[in-house]
Amino acid sequence: MDFAHALIDWYNHHKRQLPWRETRDPYKIWLSEVIFQQTRIVQGFEYYVRFTEKFPTVHHLANAYEDEVLKLWQGLGYYSRARNLHLAAKTVVETFDGKFPDNYSDILKLKGIGPYTAAAIASIAFNQPYPVVDGNVIRVISRWFAIEEAVNSTVGRMKIEKSVQELITGHPPGTFNQAMMEFGALFCKPRKPDCESCIFNNSCLAFRQGLVGKLPVKIKNQPPKKRFFNYLVILSGNNSNQLIYLKKRPEGDIWQGLYDFPLIETKTGTDTKSLLSSFAWKAIFNGTHPLVEQVSGEFKHQLTHQHIFAKFITVKIEENSLQNADNYNIAGLQKLHDYPIPRLIEQFLTINGFL
Ligand code: SF4
Numbered sequence: 001m002d003f004a005h006a007l008i009d010w011y012n013h014h015k016r017q018l019p020w021r022e023t024r025d026p027y028k029i030w031l032s033e034v035i036f037q038q039t040r041i042v043q044g045f046e047y048y049v050r051f052t053e054k055f056p057t058v059h060h061l062a063n064a065y066e067d068e069v070l071k072l073w074q075g076l077g078y079y080s081r082a083r084n085l086h087l088a089a090k091t092v093v094e095t096f097d098g099k100f101p102d103n104y105s106d107i108l109k110l111k112g113i114g115p116y117t118a119a120a121i122a123s124i125a126f127n128q129p130y131p132v133v134d135g136n137v138i139r140v141i142s143r144w145f146a147i148e149e150a151v152n153s154t155v156g157r158m159k160i161e162k163s164v165q166e167l168i169t170g171h172p173p174g175t176f177n178q179a180m181m182e183f184g185a186l187f188c189k190p191r192k193p194d195c196e197s198c199i200f201n202n203s204c205l206a207f208r209q210g211l212v213g214k215l216p217v218k219i220k221n222q223p224p225k226k227r228f229f230n231y232l233v234i235l236s237g238n239n240s241n242q243l244i245y246l247k248k249r250p251e252g253d254i255w256q257g258l259y260d261f262p263l264i265e266t267k268t269g270t271d272t273k274s275l276l277s278s279f280a281w282k283a284i285f286n287g288t289h290p291l292v293e294q295v296s297g298e299f300k301h302q303l304t305h306q307h308i309f310a311k312f313i314t315v316k317i318e319e320n321s322l323q324n325a326d327n328y329n330i331a332g333l334q335k336l337h338d339y340p341i342p343r344l345i346e347q348f349l350t351i352n353g354f355l
Pocket residue numbers: 140143144187188189193194195198199200201204206207212
């Protein structure tokens with residue numbers, strides 16, 4: 001039995017029963033592929049269920065407000081995925097008459113859909129022979145063929161793509177792609193793959209050559225950038241109607257479209273005294289006299305390419321005393337639940353009893 005036959009046979013006996021595997025609906029396959037990029041099944045499963053319940057068709061998603069979509073996505077991270085889902089749904093409705101495009105090149109034109117997702121949708125929903133190349137597939141292929149070039153180099157990537165294209169030819173592409181991903185996730189795992197009981201241990205070159213622990217090879221990325229956020233948690237109003245100042249995150253930075261607080265970003269960690277006398281502080285509180293109520297300890301929040309070191313300074317101001325209040329969304333504390341917020345902000349609000 002060749003590699004693809006053996007793999008598909010293994011998949012048919014061992015695959016997990018998951019709702020997006022029971023459908024050929026390209027919209028639902030697309031949702032699942034986007035949700036499960038960078039996200040484990042156990043973490044993303046509830047999100048898939050909630051998205052398909054709230055937005056059962058591409059029309060429902062296209063007609064939603066961006067805040068609604070981001071709120072539902074809250075906690076998953078990589079928020080550009082949610083914004084792009086929303087934009088692409090609008091394109092499907094406006095440009096393709098609400099019918100999901102049924103070929104690889106049109107699917108690839110949709111916002112946020114790269115070759116990986118386009119291949120998954122085209123193969124699973126429309127049976128087109130495009131191989132999916134995700135982290136699981138890269139690991140299996142690099143080991144089975146003992147590819148020693150870095151898989152994130154051009155040469156290494158080309159070798160992987162060529163190899164998987166050869167393997168998929170002549171086999172049902174959707175099943176082959178799902179089988180590869182499942183095999184990488186469940187069996188040929190990054191650490192401690194169970195090679196002794198693997199169906200491929202006779203043919204796997206990495207196993208035969210003692211290279212399993214060394215493959216796949218990757219060129220190291222730049223170390224994450226450190227950023228220092230000094231958040232101003234501005235409160236006003238009275239006990240029965242307390243207000244909090246929120247700020248919508250701008251384009252071109254992390255968490256675009258979500259809400260956090262007025263922010264002073266500094267190049268290094270700064271003590272509160274220096275912050276209170278800084279130009280940025282005066283610019284924000286121009287014309288009012290904030291009363292500093294509390295300064296938090298440091299919150300460390302890790303993203304893939306950035307490490308955020310955040311401090312929260314809670315201040316009280318007189319109602320309507322901030323001159324540039326138009327820059328902010330002023331929310332009643334009981335309305336905070338309606339705003340999509342990054343996990344770091346959710347953590348602070350929860351610890352301090354605001355949520
Ligand atoms: S023998 Fe080990 S390294 Fe090779 S495919 Fe199987 S699990 Fe992966």
